[in-house]
Amino acid sequence: MSVRAYRGPLLHFTAAPTSAGEGVEYFADGVLVVDDGRVRQVGPAAAVLAALPADCEVRHHPDHLIMPGFIDTHVHFPQIDVIASYGEQLLDWLNHYTFPAEQRFAEAQYAAAAAERFLDELLRNGTTTALTFCTVHPASVEAFFSASTRRGTRMLAGKVLMDRNAPDGLTDTAAGGIADSERLIEKWHNNGRQSYALTPRFAPTSTPAQLQKTGALLARHSDVYMQTHLSENSAEVQWVETLFPERTSYLDVYDHYGLLSERSVFAHGIHLRDRELRRLAETGASIAFCPTSNLFLGSGLLDLQRLQDFGVTFSLATDVGAGTSFSQLQTLNEAYKVAQLKGYPLHPYEAFYRLTLGNARSLHLDHCIGNFEAGKEADFVVLDPNATPLLAYRSRQCESPWEKLFLLMTLGDDRVVAETYVNGARVYERRQYR
Incomplete structure (x- = not known):
């Protein structure tokens, strides 16, 4: 060139x-x-x-x-099919919209077409790097990374891990999901501009056996990323407490299974306790702030000042499809309003820093973007x-x-x-x- x-x-x-x-x-x-x-x-x-x-x-x-270029630290490529779907909070949203849509990605051709559409939409909005959820199907990861490689984009993504509390067409097994993930890591991680992220959807859809195996795989591949959801919705938090009564908190579930590190990105983190914030800061794990999604699903308002006070790293993300726009400018629009309601002055310099160098730092990619x-x-x-x-x-x-x-x-x-x-x-x- x-x-x-x-x-x-x-x-x-x-x-x-x-x-x-x-x-x-x-x-x-x-x-x-x-x-x-x-x-x-x-x-x-x-x-x-x-x-x-x-x-x-x-x-x-x-x-x-x-x-x-803008960087998005939490987005679901299969959920382009359900963006702007009406009237649910998190758990009903998953059952009524997300899970039916994601079952279509069992077809490789469908996944390939969706990946093309998704990446085109990112680039049309100025987003050049994203940390992305695929589906439980390995073919969805293949489709995503193949489309990204053709465009030359730097992307991070992974196969969703779910072995319970989801439809049969979207569940794997503890052993099978990890075996698929390991094959995808070997093929795609650090392949050109592609990076792999281990992706348990969230604690309720993984058995202790799957979470244990995910932590063990992460320990074997220390430069791989880990992405999941954390404390997005009050009903979700209560559900986790019933599923894991032996753990002291939602974050402690992930911590117990070795999923906290500097390369761990937890989407949302709205309803965290003080001890959870201290543990995030200790381990260097970060929160992805998803304002349009949090408002759309009625999940709550993230307190950015509280994160700052505890020394927790956070980034900005669209969370499409519960997030309502691929535009990071619109994401900042809503982030500013959420911050206003919580008494945090989100200055435009900080806002655009988060979309560029700040988000790169949160992903440990600031050496290259x-x-x-x-x-x-x-x-x-x-x-x-x-x-x-x-x-x-x-x-x-x-x-x-x-x-x-x-x-x-x-x-x-x-x-x-x-x-x-x-x-x-x-x-x-x-x-x-x-």
Whole structure:
């Protein structure tokens, strides 16, 4: 791939930002130089352009904003089929919508078509990396990673493990599920830009035998990820207490079976006790905050300040299909409102940090994605602050970068994403920006 440069307003994060702008690098007229799919240089246009070869192609986006690609830390690729389904809370949602939809993924052709649709939707919304649930069927994992490999995207995913409390067409066995997972790890983990995540759906759908075997497999593959759900819904928490009366808490179920580590991502975590938060902090496990899903299912409001006080790492996620949008901008919109209700001031710098470098750090991928540090993989988006008449009107009134970011996270959606790049190659272009 030849060297290319991308010019325009440019923003990324070098560290966790402050509201004063520390950790934020912004160029009103900047240039990102990409060489063979990786970042070569970023800086002010005057300095960078002067050092480029005369024949270097420069793509100019003067009225846009260039940022690193967005990262989603919790999403279900099979649930594109049930997004915006009416009227249930978590447990009924699973039984009435999710489980029937996921049974269709037993057909490899169906799973392959769904993976294509899902990844296209991610890229259309500027999301270039996601930690993803597949279904219990190994073919769903094959379909997902194959589609991701063709696009060159960096993705993390895994086969769901469920050996009880689910329909027959969606259950495996303790031994069979682990054997399938081990084969998929050997084939896909660290295969190009793909990473594997062991994926017990949640404690109620796994027997103690399956959880024990999952922990043992995780111990044998210490660089594999682990993703599951935790304390999303009050009825769910009570159910776990009845299924595991010998354990002291919901988190203690996972802890007992060796599922807590720095590579463990627990979606939701709304109803956690103090001792559970202390244990998350001790082990480095993180919470994926899923505001649109939490509101849609009536699960509750995550207290971000409480996580901060206990030193628990958290990230931002869409949780499609209970989450109501693939757009991370819409996710930030709802995250801001949840934070407001809990008294937490979610500054736009922190919000966009979470979508980029912060989420990369939570997944231990900040060595390769998340900002424009030289040598990192060139996944980035070109955002259009004039995508709608209202955005265009309000953008002209902004005096600072953070004000423009706040407009994007409150008024923006998929229409804002003008272009998406993966490894320096354009994989999505919105033909009509306005």
